[in-house]
Amino acid sequence: MGNTAGKAYGLTLLCPIKADVGGYSYGDIIRDRLEGLMLNHNSPMAKVPNTYLCRLYVLDDVFYEGYPAKEEHLKSRYLVFCTNFYGSLETYLQEMWNKIEKDVRFLWEHCIAFDRVQNAKEFVAYIKKCQVKNTLFFNGSTDEPLAEQLKSLYLKQEFSRFVFNNHGKTAGELQRAFREFVAITQPDNLAGPSWTPGMIEESPHHNYENHLQTAR
């Protein structure tokens, strides 16, 4: 129950980072690499199928809450990976390895025991050792495959345009316009026009009106 909400999965990882050596901080190197990653549709995570939202950060230590709390410190730093995705854990991780192995190696290179990971199966096993169980996972959104979510968002956007632009038309004009809209947007075809993972703005080809001329 803690890791899933419907078909959505919430994976939480604490991956221990190698101890600092002679002033050489692996935690700082990982943080630097994370902050240098491209963002949005250029993020490596945009290539991992069915990722809804995810984050990574380096946990250096825990916080001291002040007297009378006890002051204590972690012995290791951790790379924290928190991802929300559709489907099963094994499938997701295998896809992650298959799609962005190079990026995974780049980010996890300085984590303890990651040097033993050589393939997708070993990556899945490694990740499971780093997984901590959620006490509660709350899904305030939907739990559909990402392609379904993106297609729905595309349709919402384009149908809203259609409604605004066809206000006041006669019944015949409206029906003809709607048939053109359906032909262009292909509502029941996930492989047809849609949004792409991580896109931060629409390009002209998303706007169905730009395809009207071709459709006619």
Place this chain on the structure above:
Amino acid sequence: MSNIAGKSYAMNVITPIKWYMAWLNRLIFWAAQLPLFKSKLTGLITLSLIHYARWAIVRPAAFPRLDPSQPRETIKYHYMFFFSNFNGSWAQYVDSFHMAIPSGLNLFWERNVKYPGSVPLQPFHSYITYNQIWTNHYYNAYPLAASNDVKAAKTLKAALLDFIAKTQNATPEDFKKQYEALLNNTQSCISLMEPTPIVSLSAQAVQDRLSAAGRKGQLGEAA
């Protein structure tokens, strides 16, 4: 470093909790998921600005230790990790919880070390700020959409497919009648999504960096 990806904000909060209180908290979280107590989560659902959120209470021995050379953790407290993906600014989110579901917040955090309570606001703000960790990389599959957009899109798509099936052989007049009924039923789902407004200095900094990178790329292409 950015806690923002499009319309989403990534919040990470880590707070200590005594071991015996941690077990009580686990019991409360477990009970909150049972149908009988599901109403305790109603507040979260009502605050429809959340995509996904989670709590993980980690006991000292559960911090992963993957090699004998890795020192064993000697901490005594258990630690509650909270992760949230929400729409809007930090202040909007924290204040929404404080205003809408103060008792729900207290239910989940009350047993944490030196938790000040969700009311009054200022100590609560300070507590969250002090225990928050910044995200180093944040990815969002739909930066243009809020959580409400995702949910509305699902509703609208289902209604649209149903409408298409029902009106395939309709006369123009009947088509228009059913079209107007469709709009009436789905009006709350119809709106245009736009890129997020800049809500913080860090978001502005990211935007500036991207714009600068874009200009550099264009210059490179021109050359």
